[in-house]
Amino acid sequence: MYVFFRVPASAPQSCPEIYLKMEENILLKDRLTKLSKQHGILQENYQKLLNVMTAEQNIGSSGNKITMEGSSSNFIEALIAEETEKYMKEESEHCELLESKINQEIEELRRTLKDELLKK
Numbered sequence: 001m002y003v004f005f006r007v008p009a010s011a012p013q014s015c016p017e018i019y020l021k022m023e024e025n026i027l028l029k030d031r032l033t034k035l036s037k038q039h040g041i042l043q044e045n046y047q048k049l050l051n052v053m054t055a056e057q058n059i060g061s062s063g064n065k066i067t068m069e070g071s072s073s074n075f076i077e078a079l080i081a082e083e084t085e086k087y088m089k090e091e092s093e094h095c096e097l098l099e100s101k102i103n104q105e106i107e108e109l110r111r112t113l114k115d116e117l118l119k120k
Contacts, residue, residue: 018112025105032098039091046084050077 018109021105021109025102028098028102032095032102035091035095039088039095042084042088049080
């Protein structure tokens with residue numbers, strides 16, 4: 001996938017790649033923010049599912065309560081927990097990778113700007 005950035009006219013002609021890197025970092029940060037929000041929503045939904053699917057379910061009127069051991073709900077809960085854990089692990093790894101790339105780019109930009117300033 002190719003992404004094209006517009007370098008501002010006010011940018012010095014000697015370092016347009018710095019501005020391109022900055023734009024790329026902004027896009028990466030936006031993606032990281034979106035993934036973090038999705039991660040939070042998934043955690044909330046998972047917690048809601050866990051709250052709804054308890055191991056014991058009370059069935060019947062208040063005068064005639066029957067407690068049913070939910071073996072099927074335990075199985076479903078385990079499946080949901082396993083799938084959610086796998087997904088969250090994948091997303092966490094992706095977020096960590098993006099964060100690492102962003103930090104590397106920031107450091108490279110700092111070094112480049114420092115070098116440019118020292119040359120002047």
